[in-house]
Amino acid sequence: MSTPSPSIPASAPGARLIRTLGLVAAVSGLLVVLTDRITAPYIAANRRAAVEQAVSRVLPGAVRRADFVLTPDGGLAPASAGTKGQAVYAGYDASGRLVGVAVQGAARGYQDLVRVLFGYSPACHCVVGMTVLQMAETPGLGDRAKSDPAFLANFRALDASLNEKGSALAHAIQTVKHGSKSSPWQIDAMSGATITSKAVGRAIDASAERAVPAIEHHLDLLGGAR
């Protein structure tokens, strides 16, 4: 676009076009970098606050947090710059006892991926809280997964105990039709939002299947309660 050609009038030689674009790009770059420098600490603080808020919502009573990762081979390791894997957040109460571990899960909902965070408590071998981190479900129907008190009550003591070998969940967490919950590992679906309810159930089940054995086998590392 900057090479002079017969169609470009002599009044605007290539050098001038390049100079103009270069100047504008330089000013633009300067402004963007400045904004990034100024806002970066606030954005990081917001992100941290969002994670902390979500963790304290799914682990009632937790006041302190330590980050761990689930390693690909099914282990658990303290989070540091080098370790790779899914992040999980251990929450401790005021006296330093482990309240539980917050784990993320995701499954396809009605519109888009439903991302949830749930708290697993090794003391009761159950899920003690759930919050939706991200979803694009239908307002008024699926998006009640965030707020419907009856639905959220499912996750106050949702059984997630391991089988005898300790290798997997004894019972898969499953979502059942509204009003037909009969076992402690079942989730009572919201009426009119079965797909979203099932997505939440699948997200927790798939994630718990991996995370719970790792947590139970590494309680000493977590600074165990019990």
Place this chain on the structure above:
Amino acid sequence: MPTNPLQVEQLSADTFLRGLWEENPVFVMLLGMCPTLAVTNSAMNALAMGLATTFVLICSSALVSLLRALVPKQVRIATYIVIIATFVTMVDYTIQAISLTLYNALGAFIQLIAVNCIILGRAEAYASKQPIANAVVNAAGIGGGFTLALLCLGAVREILGNGSLFGVHLFGPSFQPWVIMVLPPGGFFVLGSWLLTFAWIRRRRERSRQEVPHGA
């Protein structure tokens, strides 16, 4: 168009006001329909989107107007896009710093301000030919008109579809929300109703203006 330069306009109240009414980007020019329909499902989202767009509009108009003598016309569109994209990126970071909830609610539409035709239209048709004071005042008017229009849609949709305004619940717990109003079709219904209202008001005003000389 650069071949048909506009004369430098005398700065007046009309420079600002015409963006609110006569040249309202949404209700008269029907520009920027994408954010208008997509993020007006609540009054707060509408206000945030309107203010973000207004900020980009004012800043880019000012810079385009300042650089108008320097920019060769062969690269003017490229220059405008770079300027606009810069301010959009700044808004993007700023909103993330203010509130992540708001940022998530507005989604991709913040970045998409860069391709909002209202802003490029102002840069090309007005700011590139007028002194900076005119460009800023005019951009503020257009931005104000856009924000106003978004708020009109957002408020109606939130009240009908959620029973609240700016998150404050207006009716009791027995209120059955009209959910379709916060869903995409509701955007079209409410926009259509507002367009009808505005067209009706405008026609009445035109008619009464025509009738005055006859009566006198």
